[in-house]
Amino acid sequence: MRSGKYVGLHIRRTDKANEVQPVKTKAYLAKAVNYLASPTNDMAATNITGIWVSSDDEAVFDEVKQLASEFFPGIAPNAVLYVTGGKPVQLMRGAADRNSYEAMVYLRAELEMLAGSAVFSGTFSSNVGRMVALMRKTLNMPDESAVSVDFPAWFAGRQRHRRE
Template sequence: MTKEWFNEYNSSLNRKLVYHLGYDAGFFSEYNNMLYAMMYCLTHKIQFNIYCDDANFGFEKGWQDYFEPFFDEVHDDFHHKNNYRYFEKPITSDFVVYLKRLTKTILKMNKKYYRPYYKFEETEIVRKHKKETKCDLYTQDIWNDLIEYPTKRIVTNPCDNTCISEFDFLNILNSMVWKYNEKTKSAINDTIGKIEMPKDYVGIHIRRGDKIKEAAFLSIDNYMSILKDKTDIMNVYVATDDFKMIKILCTNYPAYNFYSLTKEISTGYEQTDFDNYDKINKQSHMISLFSDIELLANAKCFVGSFSSNVGLYIAIRRNRERCFYVDYKSDYLI
């Protein structure tokens, strides 16, 4: 599947979706769900468009602040308040955590946003605007139909009518969409160049911050146990939002060589803090995040948590190749 094929096929479809990218969640929650939405549209013959003028990860152009143009973008600020993600899908295997997260999400949302869809109704202003703009669907209309996790379930790729797994499809879409612009690419290369990574290394992602409110935190020993079982490589790149994890690893596993771009002042990522960053700090954070991603994606193997959207993205990016998770069995990804 190429960008040219996608654009030609996409423009030929009659039903139209405007997907709100960068609504209110962390970048990879937003991005992974966008890939799900793209797959949903392609398999249901729906034209895919995005609105991202107000993207919480952007500072001027949204998607194009970091990536090459790809999508048909809609620039209509009506979508700022009226096109939204529905109730957050709590990504966790702990049912109690699931209920707490869902309850918190419902309570924090203004009732005027969720009540119409809780009653399976649509507001008059949205109906009118859809008719005027010849748009059939907003994000909330398909949200609960999007997959929570990609699996080995089979879908049809409309590009060549082959039957492939959801993971394979998402990998194809990501390969097509994930293209940094030159400014971002240069900034990532400069950032990675600050550390001298050996040729052979493995990658670990340990998420703390607000993620531990959604899913139970697993001991660092769980990560290292998998790592020791799967490889003899002693060079480890660690992507984490909490520098304390680096200290613990260095203390408990002195035989390993640990590398990281995490700053000593990092004590855990909070989405609410990020949303209040100014342009410079927001851009700096995103470049650091993308640098982590490139190092993890190119590692000989990866160990992380599937309940983290970064861990999920790496599985999509690497198409599950030598990806191991502390919270899911490997046969889930086959």
């Protein structure tokens, strides 16, 4: 997938639902499509060859597979990819699990894939969302190619923007 144009999605559900109202999966896909349709972008949704999904809720992967072709014509379900392996999220409750070497390797792989996407759609209220936006900046990706369903912009450090 790294050689093609793909969308990166970071969709937090489990612990994020305790902090804010959940956002529907469609909203993340719609944000990516809106960026691709913007006049500042020279790529169309039809150029997207895959979707990389990062989530703490395994049900999200099936949702994205079902919705993908509605937003990105020509994307097959097998072009929706994510990291597999390691403990299921439900079993990673202790600090030792979350901070294990294995967990860090999987997180790093997800960050790299999200950062390398043609467009990233996530939440700027999350550490992962802000980290991906920062990583994209180091890759000289346009700032506007990282979009959020909760804040209009990101910056390094604490998030102080108001919701749209």
